[in-house]
Amino acid sequence: MATKVITGSAMMKAYHLPESTPPRPPRLAATVLKSSALKAVASHDSYQGPELTMQLATISRQVAQFRRALPQVRPHFAVKANPLPPLLKHLQQLGVGFEIASLGELQLMQELQVPGKHIIFSNPIKTPASIEAAVKYGIDWFAFDCQEELDKLFALAPQAHYELRLSTSGAGAVWPLTTKFGMDVDAAKSLLTYAARHHMPVAGLTFHVGSQCGRVQSWLEAIAQCKILCAHMQALGLPLTLLNLGGGFPCAIAKDEPTLATLMQPLHDTLANLPPEVQLVAEPGRFLIAAAGTLTCQIISTTTRQQKNWAFLDCGYYNGLMELKENFGYELCSRRSGKLSPWTIAGPTCDSLDMFAQPFMLPANSEAGDIIDIPNMGAYANTCATNFNGFAVPRVCIVP
Ligand SMILES: Cc1ncc(COP(=O)(O)O)c(C=O)c1O
Numbered sequence: 165m166a167t168k169v170i171t172g173s174a175m176m177k178a179y180h181l182p183e184s185t186p187p188r189p190p191r192l193a194a195t196v197l198k199s200s201a202l203k204a205v206a207s208h209d210s211y212q213g214p215e216l217t218m219q220l221a222t223i224s225r226q227v228a229q230f231r232r233a234l235p236q237v238r239p240h241f242a243v244k245a246n247p248l249p250p251l252l253k254h255l256q257q258l259g260v261g262f263e264i265a266s267l268g269e270l271q272l273m274q275e276l277q278v279p280g281k282h283i284i285f286s287n288p289i290k291t292p293a294s295i296e297a298a299v300k301y302g303i304d305w306f307a308f309d310c311q312e313e314l315d316k317l318f319a320l321a322p323q324a325h326y327e328l329r330l331s332t333s334g335a336g337a338v339w340p341l342t343t344k345f346g347m348d349v350d351a352a353k354s355l356l357t358y359a360a361r362h363h364m365p366v367a368g369l370t371f372h373v374g375s376q377c378g379r380v381q382s383w384l385e386a387i388a389q390c391k392i393l394c395a396h397m398q399a400l401g402l403p404l405t406l407l408n409l410g411g412g413f414p415c416a417i418a419k420d421e422p423t424l425a426t427l428m429q430p431l432h433d434t435l436a437n438l439p440p441e442v443q444l445v446a447e448p449g450r451f452l453i454a455a456a457g458t459l460t461c462q463i464i465s466t467t468t469r470q471q472k473n474w475a476f477l478d479c480g481y482y483n484g485l486m487e488l489k490e491n492f493g494y495e496l497c498s499r500r501s502g503k504l505s506p507w508t509i510a511g512p513t514c515d516s517l518d519m520f521a522q523p524f525m526l527p528a529n530s531e532a533g534d535i536i537d538i539p540n541m542g543a544y545a546n547t548c549a550t551n552f553n554g555f556a557v558p559r560v561c562i563v564p
Contacts, residue, residue, distance in 0.1 A: 211535060214461045214479040214558040216546050218246075220254050221564060222456035227258045230413070230448060233424040236435055237444045240284050242411050243269045245449030245543040246457075250562050252276055255452065263411075263447040267294040274301060284408065286370065286447060288329050288345055289313060295320045305406065307370055309347050311355055318364050326359075327368030327408055328352055330389055336382050337374020337412060338492050346371060349389050353396050360400035368406035369393055375450055376492060377412040378421075383431045394442075406443050413451035417493045417540050424451065450543040457542025459484055459558055463534045464512060472523075473507045475530055480511010481518040482552040484545045485538070488520045492540075495525075499535045502527030513553035 230239050240261035243252065247269060252262070253276055262278055264270055265287035273283055280302025285294075288309040295306065299321045306321060308314045309329040317326055331348055334340025347355065359366040369390045373382035387407075394404045409431075413424060425432075435444055461479035468474065479485050488494055488509065496509070506523035507530065526536075549557035 211462055212559070213556050214459065214484055216457050216459050216484070216541060216558040216560045218248070218251060218453075218542055218560060218562045219456045219458075219564070220251075220562065222542075223251065223254055223453060224258060226452045226455055227255070227260060229424050230446075230451060233428045234432055234435070234444075234446065236432075237409060237446045239452065240282075240445055240447050241452055242286075242447045242449030243272065244547065245411075246453045246547055247272055248546070248560060248562070249276060251453065251456075252278075260452070261445070263449075264298075267291065267297060270294060270298055270301065270303075280304070284327075284445065284447070286327070286329075286408070286410075290316075292316065292320055299324060305368060305408075307408075309345055311358065314355065314359060314364060314366075318362065322365075325365050325367045325406070327370040327406060328356065328366060328393070330369065330371040330386060330393070332371050332373050332382060332386050334374040334382075336379025337377040338490050339375035339487075341372045341374050349392055352393055356393065356397055356400060356402065360402050366397070366402050367404065368408060369404060370408035370410055372410035372447075373412040375412055376414045378414045378427065380427055380430050382412070383409060383428075384434055387431075387434055404442055406445065407438065409444065409446040411447045411449050411451075413446070413448045415450050415454035415540055415543070417495070454540045454543040457540070457545065459538045459541040459545055461485075461536050461538070461558075463530060463532050463536065465532050466530060469508075473505065473526075473528075473530075474510060475507045475526060476510045476512060477536065478512050478555065479558065480513060480555075481520075482511060482513055482515070482550050483555045484541070484549040484558045485511060485520075486548050487541075487544060488524075491522065494538055494540060497537045497539065498526050498530060499537065500527050500530060502529045504528070512555045515553070 238261060240263040241255050242263045244265055256276060256278055261282040262273060263284045263286045264273060283303050284305045285298050285303050286307040288307045304324050305327055306317050306324055307327050307329050308317055329346045330352060331346030332342060334342035356366060371386040373386060390407060397404050461477050463475045464478050465476045504525040505528040507526045509524050510519035546558055546560055551557055
């Protein structure tokens with residue numbers, strides 16, 4: 165994936181006009197150009213394919229907003245949300261820690277010389293090699309949610325500290341993470357008893373309410389469970405020193421959404437009543453990075469099927485728009501003006517998975533060649549994109 169970093173006044177130019185304009189494709193014969201679809205394509209021949217523009221200033225604003233909302237919580241950016249080194253470096257300069265899930269993400273941390281003590285390894289299932297490398301690098305906190313992983317940690321990282329991951333309901337999350345991860349309270353209690361019996365250094369609790377969760381009660385419910393386990397741990401001689409609130413903090417996609425501080429006020433108040441010896445951390449991914457990214461793509465073709473408007477984009481499920489499958493509320497902003505009407509949106513590949521069930525609003529007179537900007541695409545878009553079927557993943561342009 166090509167990434168360019170733009171500085172200073174080159175920024176706006178770079179956004180609209182590529183630095184080096186590629187050679188124009190040969191002109192089509194005038195008779196062929198009579199088709200309005202082809203005219204539209206020809207009029208945007210400076211367009212170079214899907215591009216994700218990431219704005220560092222927005223990341224700074226999101227970090228500040230997170231700190232305003234939950235000042236007692238240390239944020240550790242979930243690297244999986246967008247692992248591009250210039251973005252990680254920017255977050256590092258802002259004093260944000262990191263949450264990693266793999267050896268590959270650890271290597272990124274090493275390249276950026278992020279100190280091990282600023283990193284949490286929260287994937288509940290880890291390879292032995294990644295645990296060994298993380299211990300060697302000085303990482304102290306590791307998650308687990310089953311006895312097998314706990315035993316593995318104790319064998320490979322006996323001096324480290326472990327956080328037990330609880331399951332959550334996933335209520336209120338657009339992208340729940342419920343089925344795959346976490347223990348219920350009863351199972352957690354018996355595993356904690358086992359840990360205490362074997363003198364295993366379990367000292368933390370964690371959970372993930374699911375991604376893009378606008379329901380603060382989900383955190384409160386999880387914390388209520390943590391309080392039960394905290395008392396159990398205390399009785400077992402395993403005092404709690406870390407409470408990790410996970411990720412899931414929602415990016416404000418619709419314009420009228422409340423600020424994070426407003427939304428999280430009840431959580432802020434609940435945290436204020438926890439014992440001061442419990443360190444509070446969180447692992448926001450989407451919240452810190454999504455609003456910083458705008459994905460620009462193009463309509464390749466339009467048609468009408470069963471009285472419905474269809475627009476085929478050059479970016480789809482596989483090469484950047486995976487999340488349009490779910491109900492995140494992303495808006496497609498056409499650079500064409502006109503009365504909006506519902507459109508069925510599909511990506512460019514030959515797979516039927518590459519289309520989206522819910523309609524999106526676009527000008528009724530949309531045509532092939534129209535440029536579409538999709539805000540709030542800075543998380544999980546470029547990271548999860550593949551060039552399946554030969555369609556390019558978005559180039560990334562980083563601007564101040
Ligand atoms: C362990 C862990 N922490 C944090 C995150 C980040 O979540 P979000 O981007 O919803 O904030 C994830 C996402 O999958 C995760 O698995």
